[in-house]
Amino acid sequence: MTRDEIIAMLEARDPLAAAEGIAPPTEVGWMREPVDADGVVEVRYGAGTTPAQVADQLLAVARDTSGARAVQLVPGDDSAERPGSWGNEDLLVTAVARRVLPDVAIRPHWRTLGGPACQVAVSFGADEWVIPQDDDADPDRLAAAVGAVAVAR
Secondary structure, three states: OOHHHHHHHHHHOOHHHHHOOOOOOOEEEEEEOOOOOOOEEEEEEOOOOOHHHHHHHHHHHHHOOOOOOEEEEEEOOOOOOOOOOOHHHHHHHHHHHHHHOOOOEEEEOHHHHOHHHHHHHHHHOOOEEEEOOOOOOOHHHHHHHOOOEEEEO
């Protein structure tokens, strides 16, 4: 995808269109915090970022010849003017990241979004969860509900 195509997709704010044709994963990798950050790149979106900045971050990961193994999607911080992100935006960025980075694990930010949103994100291309130690979520149950198998990493 080109930078302009990514920006247009983000500006359209239609996660269903962005996810069209993306096959949900059959496996969802998961681990408990803390995790090794080696090979993991954060991509920020939401409050404080523009679609062009998100596109540039995703393209930088795609161009990186050292090969990122995972992208952690991190919404911006909440402010009085704007929440960090909206559910629609979380799913949109997940789908766009999957399109731009087909061979990189996509991780929605569990601590910010919560388990249910991270579960739904699987249908939009997410394929890895980092679950906080203090969260009693059952990854097997969550993955099964979206037609996948949870695989501990």
